[in-house]
Amino acid sequence: MALISCPECGKEVSDRAPACIHCGYPLSSAAPYADFRPITGPNRFTVRLTARPAYPDARSRTLRALMKELGLSREQGIRLLEQARREPVPLREGLTEEEALALLEVFRRAGAPVQLVDGAVPEPPQLPSPVPGDALTFTSVVFATLTALVIWSLLSLLFTSLFG
Structure with missing residues (x-):
C-alpha cells in the first residue's frame, strides 16, 4: 500500500x-x-430471474417453464425459485440476443420477473438489500418518541428540583 x-x-x-x-x-x-471485463461476441447475453413470482399461479407457470425450457426437475426448480427470493438467479448464460429474447418472452408469459443482461455493458452498482425485520416499524417509532418524551420530562424534573 x-x-x-x-x-x-x-x-x-x-x-x-x-x-x-x-x-x-x-x-x-x-x-x-x-474490475469490469466486457464480454464480447454474439454469445454475451444472460437471462436472470430477479425474484420469485408473487402469485401462486405465476409460480406454478414459472416452475413449469423452468422444467420445460431448462430441463430442471421439479425439486431443482423449486430450489431455484426459493433462491430467487434472496438474489437474482441466472437462468441461462452465453446466449445470442435472439435466443435470450425468445427465452425472456417464454418466462414473461409465465409471469416470471426476468431480466436480460448484456455482458458488454457494466451493471450499475447495486445497493445492499435490506435485512428483513431490521426496519423501523410505526410502532417502534411511536415507542421511541414516547420514551424520549418521558426521559425529557424526568430530566427536566430532576434539574428543576436540583437547580430550581
Missing part, C-alpha cells in the same frame, strides 16, 4: 482509498467499474 497526496487538501492518503479521509475528495471516479 502506497501513500499518495490528495489533489484537494494535499494530505497523504492510501492509494487504495476511494476518497480522501481528510476532505472527502473522490480519488477514483472509475472505482465501481474498475
Whole structure:
C-alpha cells in the first residue's frame, strides 16, 4: 500500500482509498467499474430471474417453464425459485440476443420477473438489500418518541428540583 497526496487538501492518503479521509475528495471516479471485463461476441447475453413470482399461479407457470425450457426437475426448480427470493438467479448464460429474447418472452408469459443482461455493458452498482425485520416499524417509532418524551420530562424534573 502506497501513500499518495490528495489533489484537494494535499494530505497523504492510501492509494487504495476511494476518497480522501481528510476532505472527502473522490480519488477514483472509475472505482465501481474498475474490475469490469466486457464480454464480447454474439454469445454475451444472460437471462436472470430477479425474484420469485408473487402469485401462486405465476409460480406454478414459472416452475413449469423452468422444467420445460431448462430441463430442471421439479425439486431443482423449486430450489431455484426459493433462491430467487434472496438474489437474482441466472437462468441461462452465453446466449445470442435472439435466443435470450425468445427465452425472456417464454418466462414473461409465465409471469416470471426476468431480466436480460448484456455482458458488454457494466451493471450499475447495486445497493445492499435490506435485512428483513431490521426496519423501523410505526410502532417502534411511536415507542421511541414516547420514551424520549418521558426521559425529557424526568430530566427536566430532576434539574428543576436540583437547580430550581
